[in-house]
Amino acid sequence: MKDQLFATLDTTVRSLELPNGRQSVISDTVGFIRKLPTHLIASFRSTLAEAADADVLVHVVDCSHAAFREQIAVVHQTLEDLEIGEKSTLLVLNKSDAIAEDERNQLEIEYPNSILISAEKGLNLDVLLLTMQQAAERGSTTVSILIPYSEMNLLKTIYESGEIHSRIDGDDGSTIEITIPHDKKERFMRLCGVYVQK
Template sequence: GASIVIFDEELSPVQGANLERELKVRVMDRPEVILDIFSTRARSHEAKLQVELAQLEYLLPRLTRMWTHLSRIRGGIGLRGPGETQLETDRRIIRRRIGALKQKLKDVERHRENLRAGRDPMLSVALVGYTNAGKSSVLRALSGQHEIVVEDRLFATLDTLTREVDLGEGQRARVTDTVGFIRKLPHHLVASFRATLEEARGADVMLHIVDASHPDWEGQMRVVDRVLAELDLADRPTLPVFNKMDVLLDPAAFTARVRELFPGALTATTMRTNGLAPLKARLRELERAGRPTVRVRLPVGDGARLAALYRDGEVLSREESGTGYDVLVRLDRWQVERLQREGVDVVAESADGAGRRAAAG
């Protein structure tokens, strides 16, 4: 006979205990299986803290039953488990550990905020989506960094990974990969991974990566939307990106249907060299929209700086006079600030075209 029974639903502590008493075998529910998978995937210190917190919060109300398993494994007498005193001691230890883990995760969150504050300002993009939709593959293809781990399995990514990406035409973006979502994700896990998903909260745009080849891609999208709502991220600007288009038998028909349902959605594949070209083009548009237009005045002899404006920015117009150049250019904020520190005459262009001296910071 079977030695374990797995339920594809969350069981209450009482249901679990009753089923084990009737079936006389080990019973696991869906959250416990997912937590087990997460614990084997956690690589970084932060992911390990998050998984341990979720496991302990799951374990706390089920302690009596878990003790029963331990007594069986250790050849304990009967199936009574430990005495009340032992249980109370264990509960106290677990509660204390939960408190300590929450504090450590708060510290991690603060550290992340400091890191974010110290970064060069540039377009910030977060990849979200169902587990195994291909988020890590998209990050690897965008960044060209092949050491990014890509595996065809659930929850290969538990840690956020951020890379600066060259979008072409002298434009860059910061792209962050996040943990994948799954149907009926245990709420302890959603809460534990809140810090990790703060990266998505700070992003200018979220790319919702969808596995176009999955028969239930619509259901998976709904799951992701639900989890994002649970994390108060539903109002963030989101762009659906349908990945793995190379696997589809009729990509043209699929694209037509998707464009009808989600105007503005993009299709992509990481299996072809130009498979992400439309995505890069859209990110360039977004990046341009977020960059200030400034008027830079340079003396005639400053050809090196003029060349740098063409290389690093998007020059919209250039006027020459006997004394120098008047260049209207779109630049990243940090580039504007650097020019100002170097003593260059920089004037910000407001929407009505009137110039005002650009303020640093």
């Protein structure tokens, strides 16, 4: 593996189990840099466009870096430019073990909704996972639907719309319990809303 800045702009995707046992997919995009070379801007933005599909954005910042506040501002502005600045975002201040206690205390005041962690030492990773779980749950709706056998053509759409918790085939059709992210809910309800069980 080469140690070169932007040797690749590919997104790394990993599976992650949240504390409630829910399987999640984590997409790790390329890091931000100020004054990105012009020839990389389009590629950089296209990798970040994947963030539009996320239930939760987790913005990890090296809080021991001298210019981390500027980096936070650059990320925020880029997300605004991509029109996804309103997405649920967790600010994670990594390498908190590398700064003095009074600096950590100041960061907790300055960024009250942030999570201070040390990935290297495993500090507060449990808090991060729980907070990610809670944010994902706030950004979704769980419903039970009864799909008649005559409408089985909707199954592909249903399975692509969210996380399936159960499917029970009965006399009248398939009863499916599904958690749907809010950004997919409107389309889902338009196609399948008539089948939602009250």
